[in-house]
Amino acid sequence: MASAFVQSFAELAPDILAAMPGSGLPWLDAFRRGQLDAFVRDGLPGTRSEAWKYTTLRALERRAFRPGDSDAAIRDVDAACLQLEGVDGPRLVFVHGVFRPDLSTLDDLPPGLTLQPLSQALAEDAEPLRFMLTRGEAQAADAFTRLNAALAGDGMVLRVAGHARIDVPVHLLQVGAPAGEDLAWHARNIVELGEDAALTLVEHHIGTGTHTHLGTQVSDVVLHARAQLAWVVLQEAPDGALLFRHDRLRLDADAQARVHALELGGALVRHEFDAELRGEGARLDTRGAFLPGGRQHIETRLDIRHLARHTASDALWRGVADKRGRGVFHGAITVAEGADGTDAALSNKNLLLSPHAEIDTQPVLEIYADEVMAAHGATVGQFDERSLFYLRSRGIPADAARTLLTLAFCRAALDDIGNEVLREHLGKRLAARLPADGETA
Amino acid sequence: MNLLTIENLHVRVAGKDILKGLSLTLGAGEVHAVMGPNGAGKSTLGYVLAGREGYEVTAGSVRFLDRDLLTMAPEERAAAGVFLAFQYPVEIPGVNNTYFLRAAVNAQRKARGEEELDSVQFLKMVREKLKVMQLSPDLLNRAVNEGFSGGEKKRNEIFQMALLEPKLAILDETDSGLDIDALKQVAEGVNAQRDPQRSFLVITHYQRLLDYIEPDFVHVLADGRIVESGDKELAKKLEAHGYAWVAESGEPAGAA
Numbered sequence: 001m002a003s004a005f006v007q008s009f010a011e012l013a014p015d016i017l018a019a020m021p022g023s024g025l026p027w028l029d030a031f032r033r034g035q036l037d038a039f040v041r042d043g044l045p046g047t048r049s050e051a052w053k054y055t056t057l058r059a060l061e062r063r064a065f066r067p068g069d070s071d072a073a074i075r076d077v078d079a080a081c082l083q084l085e086g087v088d089g090p091r092l093v094f095v096h097g098v099f100r101p102d103l104s105t106l107d108d109l110p111p112g113l114t115l116q117p118l119s120q121a122l123a124e125d126a127e128p129l130r131f132m133l134t135r136g137e138a139q140a141a142d143a144f145t146r147l148n149a150a151l152a153g154d155g156m157v158l159r160v161a162g163h164a165r166i167d168v169p170v171h172l173l174q175v176g177a178p179a180g181e182d183l184a185w186h187a188r189n190i191v192e193l194g195e196d197a198a199l200t201l202v203e204h205h206i207g208t209g210t211h212t213h214l215g216t217q218v219s220d221v222v223l224h225a226r227a228q229l230a231w232v233v234l235q236e237a238p239d240g241a242l243l244f245r246h247d248r249l250r251l252d253a254d255a256q257a258r259v260h261a262l263e264l265g266g267a268l269v270r271h272e273f274d275a276e277l278r279g280e281g282a283r284l285d286t287r288g289a290f291l292p293g294g295r296q297h298i299e300t301r302l303d304i305r306h307l308a309r310h311t312a313s314d315a316l317w318r319g320v321a322d323k324r325g326r327g328v329f330h331g332a333i334t335v336a337e338g339a340d341g342t343d344a345a346l347s348n349k350n351l352l353l354s355p356h357a358e359i360d361t362q363p364v365l366e367i368y369a370d371e372v373m374a375a376h377g378a379t380v381g382q383f384d385e386r387s388l389f390y391l392r393s394r395g396i397p398a399d400a401a402r403t404l405l406t407l408a409f410c411r412a413a414l415d416d417i418g419n420e421v422l423r424e425h426l427g428k429r430l431a432a433r434l435p436a437d438g439e440t441a
Numbered sequence: 442m443n444l445l446t447i448e449n450l451h452v453r454v455a456g457k458d459i460l461k462g463l464s465l466t467l468g469a470g471e472v473h474a475v476m477g478p479n480g481a482g483k484s485t486l487g488y489v490l491a492g493r494e495g496y497e498v499t500a501g502s503v504r505f506l507d508r509d510l511l512t513m514a515p516e517e518r519a520a521a522g523v524f525l526a527f528q529y530p531v532e533i534p535g536v537n538n539t540y541f542l543r544a545a546v547n548a549q550r551k552a553r554g555e556e557e558l559d560s561v562q563f564l565k566m567v568r569e570k571l572k573v574m575q576l577s578p579d580l581l582n583r584a585v586n587e588g589f590s591g592g593e594k595k596r597n598e599i600f601q602m603a604l605l606e607p608k609l610a611i612l613d614e615t616d617s618g619l620d621i622d623a624l625k626q627v628a629e630g631v632n633a634q635r636d637p638q639r640s641f642l643v644i645t646h647y648q649r650l651l652d653y654i655e656p657d658f659v660h661v662l663a664d665g666r667i668v669e670s671g672d673k674e675l676a677k678k679l680e681a682h683g684y685a686w687v688a689e690s691g692e693p694a695g696a697a
Binding site (some may be wrong): 384385386389390391392393394395396397398400401404405407408409411412 | 491492493494514515516518519520524525527530531533534535536541544545546548549552584601605
């Protein structure tokens with residue numbers, strides 16, 4: 001007997017599949033159908049599955065969601081909430097995974113930048129997308145990635161031509177809005193930077209009000225030789241939202257990616273970040289902070305694979321859990337045979353602000369090459385009492401002192417964001433999530 | 442009215458009695474030195490006055506400007522005018538020194554119902570006080586005490602004191618770990634802040650610091666109590682004869 005969750009998709013999905021962008025293309029129809037069948041057949045993963053050990057989906061199994069939102073194109077969204085300080089370039093806005101031209105800004109794109117919604121790309125010429133869209137088929141995908149493969153008909157398609165250096169940041173917004181029922185939405189992004197291309201991408205998850213929708217997003221990002229990507233993610237979904245994101249990044253020779261993620265919102269959030277450093281000299285820096293409070297559950301999973309010589313990765317993540325918040329961090333680094341000269345570092349430090357908060361952290365290093373520099377460390381701790389007393393002895397009230405120390409703790413993960421205005425803004429958003437005066441755990 | 446009145450103070454730390462009936466009175470503008478051997482309870486006295494957790498007062502009282510100091514939170518004591526210069530100032534990575542100092546100054550002003558300083562007013566004040574301490578302005582842009590040398594840390598403490606303008610400054614072994622030049626600089630910073638409205642409690646193991654910061658009164662702390670009190674000549678006697686001399690000849694003082 002399938003769970004209520006699976007059933008809610010199984011029943012309505014066939015109608016939805018028929019009406020999705022790109023439907024009628026035999027290869028796409030077959031792919032989507034196959035992914036949906038696999039999802040219905042296997043259902044949600046249980047905690048016996050190693051990858052889901054710390055994230056239970058039992059409560060989710062009992063819930064039903066409407067697959068798709070027929071009103072997504074007309075839902076009221078206040079344009080003011082789409083603004084992000086320091087990010088004033090092309091903007092793609094999706095409401096419940098559906099592109100909203102009325103809220104987006106795609107005029108006057110700089111030369112070399114192609115930016116369009118997936119729905120439009122599928123209608124115009126789907127063939128170039130075929131490889132990317134179907135590449136999940138052969139992989140052992142999880143329930144949410146399959147659901148996304150079957151039901152995501154829209155998303156962002158971004159291409160930067162070789163040697164084009166785009167100096168305005170591209171702003172991608174995924175917006176959730178209150179609705180009469182719980183909705184499930186899906187978004188599929190494809191990003192490709194040509195050789196020597198450069199881009200800054202700002203991915204922003206917000207809600208226009210409280211809701212308890214479920215969203216999935218799968219992003220494939222390919223960096224060709226010497227391409228440079230700066231990618232900043234600000235996740236501030238409403239506190240009841242469920243969000244499953246899966247990023248798959250490929251780096252060719254001497255390509256560089258710098259990723260910053262600030263995970264603030266959502267009831268149940270899981271971010272999987274897979275990266276393959278496939279070309280010699282590729283470099284990946286990931287930074288991030290996650291702050292589960294209330295009863296939030298926020299998980300970050302890194303799977304970084306060094307497949308070529310002289311590749312480098314540096315991961316620096318901070319977790320802060322308050323109240324009954326639960327954080328999970330899994331940082332896996334694999335250095336493949338022959339990937340000599342690899343330099344890999346991973347650090348995850350965590351701070352518990354309440355006796356009921358919990359953070360589970362698991363660094364995993366697998367090394368099959370010979371000449372490798374690898375370092376990893378993970379800690380979970382509480383406030384340094386001496387620091388707290390020092391600040392208080394100078395007159396700073398206890399709550400403000402805790403906030404100051406928490407910000408300082410997280411700052412290491414955000415310090416090297418190149419866009420100063422955006423960096424300051426992220427710091428403010430972070431501070432706003434911290435326990436305010438008089439609030440206790 | 443006395444600024445600070447400590448009566449029969451008993452303090453227990455981690456289950457062990459450290460202060461065992463300490464009494465001490467400071468008037469406004471006075472400089473008192475508390476000297477004593479290691480383990481006498483000198484640092485405990487500083488911490489318990491500043492309000493550090495884990496210091497259990499089992500008997501006695503501390504009145505500061507006619508308020509019960511022991512019931513006040515550390516930040517309330519600071520706003521009321523108590524300042525502790527730490528023996529080991531804490532390094533706080535990620536917290537900018539200027540930001541911290543302004544937060545501290547303004548938190549105190551706010552607690553006292555005074556107007557907070559804007560950044561222009563604050564920086565003007567900082568520049569004036571920096572000159573006195575001969576501190577390099579680039580220390581302001583670094584994280585609190587992070588990577589500071591021993592002497593810089595101690596001077597930063599005295600610089601903070603200058604900014605916060607306390608009524609009672611407690612210097613906890615401010616001379617420890619300093620060479621003679623650094624010691625002179627710190628002492629100059631302290632002396633520049635001597636004022637009829639400001640009292641000092643100088644806690645030290647060695648008489649050396651008192652050559653540069655001249656006390657009005659000297660007390661000897663041994664085994665959790667003041668066992669001898671006198672003027673600055675007492676410090677010299679201690680230097681000559683050692684603390685064992687006090688244990689033999691001294692009568693408990695200040696217990697009246």
